[in-house]
Amino acid sequence: MTLAMRIIVYSLIGIAAGILSWPFTELMIFIKPYFPNLLLYSISTGIVIGLFMGGCFGMSEGIISISRKKLIPGLLMGLCFGAIGGIIGLFSGQAILQFLGTLIFNSNIGFKTIAFPLSKALGWALFGICIGLSEGIRSRSLLKARNGIIGGFIGGIIGGLAFEYLRLLLSLHFVARLAGLILLGLFVGFFYGLIEINLSKASLNLLSGDLKGREYPLTQRLTTIGSSPVTAINLPGYNNIDDIHAEITQAKDGFYLTNSGPKNLTYVNDDPNKGTGKEKGKKLEDGDIIRIGNAQFEFKEKK
Amino acid sequence: MRKSIIVAYVILLSFLTVLLYSEIITISQVDNTPLLINQQVKIYVSVTDSNGYPQGNLEKDRFTVYEQGKKRKIVHFARGVNIDTGVNMLLLLDNSGSMYQDASGNDTEDEKKWRLTYAKNAIISLLAQIKNPADRIGFTTFNWKLGQVIKPTNKKVLIEKALMEIERPKGDEGYTEIYEGLNEAIEDFRASGGRKVIILLSDGEVFKRPNNPHYTKRVEIEGAIDAAQKEGISVFTIGLIETKNKSLETIAGNTGGRYFPAQQPGELENLYSLIRNQILNEYLITYEAGMDHEEKRRVKVVFEERGKKQEAERDYYAGTMFGKPQEKLIFWMFAAIPAGLLLLWLLSLLKFKNKKKIPTLDVLTVNGKKTSVKPLTIVDNKKAVTIGGSMDNDLTIKGDEELTLTEAKIEQNNGVFTIASMDEPITVNNKKVTKKVLRSGDLIKVGNTTIVFDEGVAKTVMKKPEKKTKTVKKKDRPKKK
Structure with a gap:
């Protein structure tokens, strides 16, 4: 899959997350008077939205790497981390909203139609950050967490503003919420996919086999390649590839290819690569052809 | 009516x-x-x-x-609970025409007899009483509109300076809009947090200006009191003359403040301690x-x-x-x-899967730009495919000026594909070669063009011995970005 396709798929997953979380959010707001306090209500609503966002984004890797085996673990972990992110996100979002809202409420500033929605958007942004961050923590990648923060912040601002202004414009709160949640999911997903490209210094372009034409951005410090679904670049249906066959590490001066085991062979430009274990392995240059089993990649590095 | x-x-x-x-x-x-x-x-x-x-x-x-x-x-x-909490006090001073009269309402040019002078003295004595460093004092005047506002500050000098700079209203400016001025001052005072009181100094003589452009919508005394109550502001009023108009008493009495007649200066000394006492007894x-x-x-x-x-x-x-x-x-x-x-x-x-049953050549880039042409399929009724810049090749690449007429030839024998260069060595997988057995995913560079070779998954079928003669079909589709 190309990177553009990746963005589209991520965005669509985000939209699905927004659509799915909407009726449950509506339900939570509807039963709000039955909650004993605001804290419990905020936490519960955070969990509900976090579950759907986290679950959907957790499955995204499974969907994108076409590995059904990754779907279920990704979903389960996504649900857990999403719920936690949702709790923290909604609590802190609500706290900042109450703080800023009270400040604006008790002031005599003239631009309240801008200031109140902005305060709400900031609350949403905090919520988005936590959702984006939880996906980064789930995949244990600092870079992904950073991407999640940026994506979540921008998505939250846009989703929150859209919700607030649509609410004022349509006075149909539930329609505005649907739009807001979809936009939040869409932008978190979109920026997630988009930022991933922009922040990745290099990518692997698969040249052969079933998954030919796919690009894998190297966003993490350590990218594993193999036939097992636990690997970041998962190659099912290829021959002579071990479970965890090779890994690419990102150092300050560039990217290095190492074999994960002594029996695993990799080739760079048809020359065997002997780097294993703690050695740095072979330094990759832009345009290098990497062969693992019967899969061949072109390594592309941004200058 | x-x-x-x-x-x-x-x-x-x-x-x-x-x-x-x-x-x-x-x-x-x-x-x-x-x-x-x-x-x-x-x-x-x-x-x-x-x-x-x-x-x-x-x-x-x-x-x-x-x-x-x-x-x-x-x-x-x-x-x-609030022993140390500071108070924000806004001094609201009447600066209407009647303030430049003496106590009995006679015009005089003797500044010492002006009602305004009494008011100034009252303010100066109040400033002297303020001891709590957390207290803040703001200041503004009103006549037909609100004057310049000094936001609550702990610099008494600023207030004293403002007192000196009060300008006598001219002509139409001398009207007395007490209620509207008070209401506007309360609105202005919103941004200041904490405990708020307003100290209103006036002779209590209300002269509303007809069609005042500053107050097209009037709130009157009820509106001003209501605004003070909503903001939790106690309004203390200081009456500079005795008058039948009880508006100053009404304002103070309805907002938790107190009315002080300035003719009895002794009482005014209680003002500050009264304000502090209110805070203490919250x-x-x-x-x-x-x-x-x-x-x-x-x-x-x-x-x-x-x-x-x-x-x-x-x-x-x-x-x-x-x-x-x-x-x-x-x-x-x-x-x-x-x-x-x-x-x-x-x-x-x-699935995003790309299962190719038959061998293909896929032009990835020409002159560094991505192409979107369909891959050329190599089918088994032709012996070899040629790649080059001229039209008589099987795979013709236009637009790449560095290409020679024919660069390379791919031959296949029993399902094994071999690439051979025509003149100069070509680059396959970043290596200069003149001949190489191709495997799926090999990247061929000729001139400024990159081409990917794919054997396809039908490889095993093609290896079967009964298919002895295999040729590659010519496909006259010019490839160009």
């Missing part, structure tokens, strides 16, 4: 008599910070008698708290807040004394991230669940 005047008079009269001679309750602050943690809201309340003296020994059971019209439980009640009432959906919640405290009820209202912000619910739950919204799941399922169906 006459009837309405009488009605208005009766309303005003009852308003004065009911409110003037009883305790006044003021909510000086609403603190909603504990709301998210433990669902409580704190309110600071002061109760004063008609002379502005704080009632400091009241019991909890005298107070009832309502939020959005519903009675709420008081969980904590305390007194004397009650802190913590109550359990409700779960109402409104962003703006109204809290009301009712104080009962000798069967008489007094109440004060204030709003606070309680917005939530997701706003108000539907009035009636719409059940079609649950259709979103299958819709979302369907979208995810469709996405999971996307």
Whole structure:
């Protein structure tokens, strides 16, 4: 899959997350008077939205790497981390909203139609950050967490503003919420996919086999390649590839290819690569052809 | 017309008599910070008698708290909690034409006899009384409109300087818009937090300017008092002359402040200690807040004394991230669940797989730009395919000036594909070669063009011995970006 396709798929997953979380959010707001306090209500609503966002984004890797085996673990972990992110996100979002809202409420500033929605958007942004961050923590990648923060912040601002202004414009709160949640999911997903490209210094372009034409951005410090679904670049249906066959590490001066085991062979430009274990392995240059089993990649590095 | 005047008079009269001679309750602050943690809201309340003296020994059971019209439980009640809290005091000085007359209303050029001079002296003596470093004083004047506002500050010099710089109004500017000026000052004072009082110094003579462009909508005395109550501001008034107009007494008596006649300067010395005393005798009432959906919640405290009820209202912000619910739950919204799941399922169906049954050559880039042409399939009725820049090749690349007429030839024998260069060595997988057995995914570079070779998955079939002669079909599709 190309990177553009990746963005589209991520965005669509985000939209699905927004659509799915909407009726449950509506339900939570509807039963709000039955909650004993605001804290419990905020936490519960955070969990509900976090579950759907986290679950959907957790499955995204499974969907994108076409590995059904990754779907279920990704979903389960996504649900857990999403719920936690949702709790923290909604609590802190609500706290900042109450703080800023009270400040604006008790002031005599003239631009309240801008200031109140902005305060709400900031609350949403905090919520988005936590959702984006939880996906980064789930995949244990600092870079992904950073991407999640940026994506979540921008998505939250846009989703929150859209919700607030649509609410004022349509006075149909539930329609505005649907739009807001979809936009939040869409932008978190979109920026997630988009930022991933922009922040990745290099990518692997698969040249052969079933998954030919796919690009894998190297966003993490350590990218594993193999036939097992636990690997970041998962190659099912290829021959002579071990479970965890090779890994690419990102150092300050560039990217290095190492074999994960002594029996695993990799080739760079048809020359065997002997780097294993703690050695740095072979330094990759832009345009290098990497062969693992019967899969061949072109390594592309941004200058 | 006459009837309405009488009605208005009766309303005003009852308003004065009911409110003037009883305790006044003021909510000086609403603190909603504990709301998210433990669902409580704190309110600071002061109760004063008609002379502005704080009632400091009241019991909890005298107070009832309502939020959005519903009675709420008081969980904590305390007194004397604000000993060190500073007060923001706004001095509001009448600067109308009549202030430049003497006490009996005669025009005089003797500055010492001006009402304004008495007022200035009163302010200077008040400034001298202020001892608490946390206190802040603001200053503004009014006549037909509000003058320049000095925001509350702890620099007394700024106030003294402003006193010196007061300009005498000319002509039409000399009207006295007490109520509108007070109302505007309260609105202006909103941004200052904490405890707020206004000290209004005036001769009490109201001269409304007809068609005043600054106050096209008038709030009158009721509106000004209402605004002060809503903001929890006590208005202390200083009357500079004796007058039949009781507006200054009314304002003070209805906002928890006190009226001081300036003709008796001894009394004025109590002003500051009275203000401090009010703060000292504030009650802190913590109550359990409700779960109402409104962003703006109204809290009301009712104080009962000798069967008489007094109440004060204030709003606070309680917005939530997701706003108000539907009035009636719409059940079609649950259709979103299958819709979302369907979208995810469709996405999971996307295989993005590229299973090629037959061998292909795929032009990736020409001159560094990506191409979008379909891959050339190499089918088995031709012996070899040639790659080059001229039209007679099987794979013709246009636009790449570095290409020679024919660069390379791919031959296959028993399912094994071999590439051979025609003249100069070509680059396969970043290596200069003249001949190489191709495997799937090999990257061929000729000139400025990159081409990927794919054997396809039918390789095993092609290896079968019965298919002895294999040729590659010529495909005359010029490849160009």
